[in-house]
Amino acid sequence: xxxxxxxxxxxPVTLGDQASISCRSSQSLVHSNGNTYLExxxxxxxxxxxxxxxxxxxxxxxVPDRFIGSGSGSDFTLKISRxxxxxxxxxxxxxxxxxxxxxxxxxxxxxx
Amino acid sequence: xxxxxxxGGSLVQPGGSLKxxxxxxxxxxxxxxxxxxxxxxxxSLEWIGEINTDxxxxxxxxxxxxxxxxxxxxxxxxxxxxxxxxxxxxxxIYYCTRYGSTLDYWGQGVMVTVSS
Numbered sequence: 001x002x003x004x005x006x007x008x009x010x011x012p013v014t015l016g017d018q019a020s021i022s023c024r025s026s027q028s029l030v031h032s033n034g035n036t037y038l039e040x041x042x043x044x045x046x047x048x049x050x051x052x053x054x055x056x057x058x059x060x061x062x063v064p065d066r067f068i069g070s071g072s073g074s075d076f077t078l079k080i081s082r083x084x085x086x087x088x089x090x091x092x093x094x095x096x097x098x099x100x101x102x103x104x105x106x107x108x109x110x111x112x
Numbered sequence: 113x114x115x116x117x118x119x120g121g122s123l124v125q126p127g128g129s130l131k132x133x134x135x136x137x138x139x140x141x142x143x144x145x146x147x148x149x150x151x152x153x154x155x156s157l158e159w160i161g162e163i164n165t166d167x168x169x170x171x172x173x174x175x176x177x178x179x180x181x182x183x184x185x186x187x188x189x190x191x192x193x194x195x196x197x198x199x200x201x202x203x204x205i206y207y208c209t210r211y212g213s214t215l216d217y218w219g220q221g222v223m224v225t226v227s228s
Contacts, residue, residue: 001174039214048207048218049157060216092157096214100173103157 002026004093004104012112018081021107023093025074030097037096040069040078043106044089052091053078083109114138114217116208121222124198128226134191134208134219141189142166145211148182148193150204151221158204162211163191176202198226 003026013019029036038056041049051060053069056076066081080087088111093104120132134146148160161172163182170182181194191208205221 037214041215048221050218051214051216054214054216058213060213090155094157094159094215099171101159103159105156 001100002029002095002098002102004095004102006091006093006104006107008107009105010108010110012110013083014112015083015085017083018079019083019087019109020080021078021091021093021109023071023076023078023104025076025095027098028073029076029095030073035097036072038069038071038076039094039096040067041092041094042087042089043092044086047089049092080109114210116210116217116219118206118208118219118222121206121224123225123227124195125228126199126226128198130195130198130224132193132195132206132208132222132224134193136189136191136208136210139210141184142186146182146184146191147209147211147215148191149207149209149215149218150202151207152201152204160193160206195224198224200226202226 005024007022029038036056040053043049052063057069068079070077090106090108092106115137118134124130147162151157161182163170167184179197183192203226207221208219209215210217
Protein backbone atom coordinates (compact mmCIF):
# COMPACT_ATOMS: atom_id res chain seq x y z
CA UNK A 1 0.00 0.00 0.00
CA UNK A 2 1.06 3.60 -0.59
CA UNK A 3 2.18 5.27 2.64
CA UNK A 4 1.61 9.01 2.96
CA UNK A 5 3.83 10.68 5.55
CA UNK A 6 2.62 14.04 6.80
CA UNK A 7 4.80 16.53 8.63
CA UNK A 8 4.60 18.09 11.08
CA UNK A 9 2.23 16.13 13.30
CA UNK A 10 1.14 19.43 14.88
CA UNK A 11 1.59 22.97 13.63
CA PRO A 12 1.14 25.72 16.23
CA VAL A 13 0.23 29.00 14.53
CA THR A 14 -0.71 32.57 15.28
CA LEU A 15 -3.80 33.86 13.52
CA GLY A 16 -2.75 35.75 10.40
CA ASP A 17 0.43 33.72 9.95
CA GLN A 18 1.19 31.31 7.13
CA ALA A 19 1.18 27.55 7.72
CA SER A 20 2.71 24.82 5.61
CA ILE A 21 2.06 21.06 5.69
CA SER A 22 4.06 18.43 3.85
CA CYS A 23 2.82 15.12 2.48
CA ARG A 24 5.35 12.67 1.09
CA SER A 25 4.35 9.46 -0.66
CA SER A 26 6.18 6.12 -0.64
CA GLN A 27 5.81 6.05 -4.42
CA SER A 28 4.95 8.38 -7.26
CA LEU A 29 1.31 9.43 -7.38
CA VAL A 30 1.25 10.03 -11.12
CA HIS A 31 -1.50 7.83 -12.55
CA SER A 32 -1.10 6.04 -15.87
CA ASN A 33 -3.60 8.55 -17.30
CA GLY A 34 -1.25 11.41 -16.43
CA ASN A 35 -3.28 12.79 -13.53
CA THR A 36 -2.00 12.98 -9.96
CA TYR A 37 -4.74 12.14 -7.50
CA LEU A 38 -3.45 13.83 -4.36
CA GLU A 39 -6.07 15.65 -2.33
CA UNK A 40 -6.26 17.60 0.93
CA UNK A 41 -9.01 17.54 3.53
CA UNK A 42 -9.71 19.51 6.69
CA UNK A 43 -11.56 17.97 9.60
CA UNK A 44 -12.82 20.54 12.06
CA UNK A 45 -13.64 19.41 15.61
CA UNK A 46 -16.83 17.36 15.70
CA UNK A 47 -17.28 17.43 11.92
CA UNK A 48 -16.71 15.18 8.93
CA UNK A 49 -13.67 15.79 6.74
CA UNK A 50 -14.24 18.42 4.05
CA UNK A 51 -12.48 18.59 0.70
CA UNK A 52 -10.13 21.52 0.17
CA UNK A 53 -7.85 20.62 -2.74
CA UNK A 54 -8.05 17.92 -5.42
CA UNK A 55 -5.52 16.76 -8.00
CA UNK A 56 -2.66 18.52 -6.20
CA UNK A 57 -3.64 22.14 -6.73
CA UNK A 58 -7.33 22.54 -7.60
CA UNK A 59 -9.43 24.28 -4.99
CA UNK A 60 -12.84 22.72 -4.39
CA UNK A 61 -15.97 24.83 -4.68
CA UNK A 62 -16.10 27.55 -2.05
CA VAL A 63 -12.56 27.03 -0.74
CA PRO A 64 -10.79 30.36 -0.15
CA ASP A 65 -7.75 31.22 -2.26
CA ARG A 66 -5.56 31.36 0.85
CA PHE A 67 -5.37 27.54 0.52
CA ILE A 68 -2.71 26.61 -2.02
CA GLY A 69 -1.74 23.06 -2.97
CA SER A 70 1.44 22.28 -4.85
CA GLY A 71 3.90 19.52 -5.60
CA SER A 72 4.51 16.67 -7.98
CA GLY A 73 5.52 13.04 -8.09
CA SER A 74 5.76 12.03 -4.45
CA ASP A 75 6.25 15.36 -2.68
CA PHE A 76 3.34 17.67 -1.94
CA THR A 77 2.62 20.74 0.15
CA LEU A 78 -0.44 22.57 1.40
CA LYS A 79 0.10 26.21 2.29
CA ILE A 80 -2.42 28.28 4.20
CA SER A 81 -1.72 31.96 4.09
CA ARG A 82 -3.19 34.29 6.73
CA UNK A 83 -4.59 31.55 8.99
CA UNK A 84 -8.10 32.31 10.28
CA UNK A 85 -9.92 30.73 13.25
CA UNK A 86 -12.07 28.55 10.96
CA UNK A 87 -8.90 26.97 9.51
CA UNK A 88 -8.06 25.20 12.77
CA UNK A 89 -8.42 21.44 12.84
CA UNK A 90 -6.73 18.35 11.41
CA UNK A 91 -5.51 18.28 7.81
CA UNK A 92 -5.22 15.02 5.91
CA UNK A 93 -3.68 14.24 2.56
CA UNK A 94 -5.22 11.42 0.54
CA UNK A 95 -4.16 9.55 -2.60
CA UNK A 96 -6.53 7.96 -5.08
CA UNK A 97 -3.90 6.99 -7.66
CA UNK A 98 -3.06 3.53 -6.34
CA UNK A 99 -5.40 0.87 -5.02
CA UNK A 100 -6.08 0.76 -2.11
CA UNK A 101 -6.52 4.49 -1.64
CA UNK A 102 -4.80 5.79 1.49
CA UNK A 103 -4.75 8.75 3.86
CA UNK A 104 -1.94 10.43 5.72
CA UNK A 105 -2.03 10.35 9.51
CA UNK A 106 -3.01 14.00 9.78
CA UNK A 107 -1.53 17.33 10.85
CA UNK A 108 -3.20 19.30 13.60
CA UNK A 109 -3.26 23.04 12.99
CA UNK A 110 -3.61 24.67 16.41
CA UNK A 111 -3.14 28.02 18.06
CA UNK A 112 0.17 28.82 19.70
CA UNK B 113 -27.53 20.93 -1.73
CA UNK B 114 -25.73 17.59 -1.65
CA UNK B 115 -26.66 15.56 1.42
CA UNK B 116 -25.56 12.12 2.54
CA UNK B 117 -27.25 10.68 5.61
CA UNK B 118 -25.96 7.45 7.13
CA UNK B 119 -27.89 5.19 9.47
CA GLY B 120 -27.73 1.73 10.99
CA GLY B 121 -24.81 2.12 13.36
CA SER B 122 -24.95 0.29 16.67
CA LEU B 123 -23.19 -1.98 19.14
CA VAL B 124 -22.51 -5.41 17.64
CA GLN B 125 -20.78 -8.47 19.04
CA PRO B 126 -17.57 -9.83 17.53
CA GLY B 127 -18.43 -12.21 14.70
CA GLY B 128 -21.78 -10.52 14.17
CA SER B 129 -23.26 -8.65 11.22
CA LEU B 130 -24.57 -5.16 10.58
CA LYS B 131 -25.88 -3.24 7.56
CA UNK B 132 -25.30 0.47 7.17
CA UNK B 133 -27.35 2.66 4.84
CA UNK B 134 -26.68 6.05 3.29
CA UNK B 135 -29.46 8.05 1.67
CA UNK B 136 -28.31 10.61 -0.88
CA UNK B 137 -30.08 13.76 -2.05
CA UNK B 138 -29.31 16.95 -3.92
CA UNK B 139 -27.62 15.24 -6.90
CA UNK B 140 -28.26 12.48 -9.43
CA UNK B 141 -27.12 9.51 -7.35
CA UNK B 142 -26.92 7.10 -10.28
CA UNK B 143 -24.27 9.26 -11.99
CA UNK B 144 -21.64 8.90 -9.28
CA UNK B 145 -19.35 6.25 -7.87
CA UNK B 146 -19.77 6.06 -4.12
CA UNK B 147 -17.30 5.12 -1.40
CA UNK B 148 -17.15 4.25 2.29
CA UNK B 149 -14.43 5.59 4.59
CA UNK B 150 -14.02 4.90 8.30
CA UNK B 151 -12.33 6.69 11.15
CA UNK B 152 -11.08 4.72 14.10
CA UNK B 153 -11.07 5.89 17.73
CA UNK B 154 -7.36 6.57 17.23
CA UNK B 155 -8.60 9.08 14.63
CA SER B 156 -6.94 7.75 11.49
CA LEU B 157 -8.96 7.61 8.28
CA GLU B 158 -9.18 4.41 6.24
CA TRP B 159 -10.72 4.01 2.81
CA ILE B 160 -12.90 0.90 2.80
CA GLY B 161 -14.14 0.54 -0.73
CA GLU B 162 -16.13 1.83 -3.67
CA ILE B 163 -18.90 0.96 -6.06
CA ASN B 164 -19.47 2.10 -9.62
CA THR B 165 -22.55 3.88 -10.90
CA ASP B 166 -24.71 0.86 -11.73
CA UNK B 167 -23.43 -1.37 -8.93
CA UNK B 168 -21.75 -3.85 -11.25
CA UNK B 169 -18.22 -3.19 -10.02
CA UNK B 170 -16.84 -2.93 -6.50
CA UNK B 171 -13.36 -2.51 -5.10
CA UNK B 172 -12.33 -3.10 -1.48
CA UNK B 173 -9.45 -2.44 0.87
CA UNK B 174 -7.61 -5.65 1.82
CA UNK B 175 -8.43 -5.19 5.51
CA UNK B 176 -12.15 -5.76 4.96
CA UNK B 177 -12.26 -7.75 1.73
CA UNK B 178 -14.46 -10.88 1.93
CA UNK B 179 -16.14 -9.55 5.08
CA UNK B 180 -17.79 -6.33 3.88
CA UNK B 181 -19.99 -5.82 0.81
CA UNK B 182 -20.90 -2.51 -0.78
CA UNK B 183 -24.11 -2.28 -2.79
CA UNK B 184 -26.53 0.39 -3.98
CA UNK B 185 -30.12 0.92 -4.99
CA UNK B 186 -30.26 3.76 -7.52
CA UNK B 187 -34.06 3.84 -7.47
CA UNK B 188 -33.86 4.70 -3.76
CA UNK B 189 -30.69 6.81 -3.99
CA UNK B 190 -29.25 4.63 -1.26
CA UNK B 191 -25.81 3.16 -0.66
CA UNK B 192 -25.25 0.18 1.62
CA UNK B 193 -22.42 -1.40 3.56
CA UNK B 194 -23.04 -4.97 4.70
CA UNK B 195 -20.60 -5.87 7.45
CA UNK B 196 -20.07 -9.52 8.39
CA UNK B 197 -17.82 -11.37 10.82
CA UNK B 198 -16.97 -8.06 12.47
CA UNK B 199 -13.92 -7.66 14.68
CA UNK B 200 -12.99 -5.21 17.41
CA UNK B 201 -10.74 -3.40 14.89
CA UNK B 202 -13.88 -2.53 12.92
CA UNK B 203 -14.97 -0.16 15.70
CA UNK B 204 -15.11 3.21 13.98
CA ILE B 205 -17.19 6.02 12.58
CA TYR B 206 -18.28 5.05 9.07
CA TYR B 207 -18.68 7.77 6.45
CA CYS B 208 -20.52 7.55 3.16
CA THR B 209 -18.80 9.66 0.49
CA ARG B 210 -19.49 10.69 -3.07
CA TYR B 211 -16.70 10.26 -5.62
CA GLY B 212 -16.98 13.31 -7.87
CA SER B 213 -13.72 15.16 -8.48
CA THR B 214 -12.57 12.92 -5.61
CA LEU B 215 -14.27 12.07 -2.30
CA ASP B 216 -15.97 15.43 -2.54
CA TYR B 217 -18.97 15.16 -0.21
CA TRP B 218 -19.17 13.26 3.07
CA GLY B 219 -22.03 12.27 5.33
CA GLN B 220 -22.02 13.04 9.03
CA GLY B 221 -20.92 9.51 9.85
CA VAL B 222 -22.40 6.68 11.90
CA MET B 223 -20.78 4.92 14.86
CA VAL B 224 -20.21 1.18 14.88
CA THR B 225 -18.92 -0.39 18.07
CA VAL B 226 -17.79 -4.01 18.10
CA SER B 227 -17.71 -5.38 21.61
CA SER B 228 -18.97 -8.30 23.65
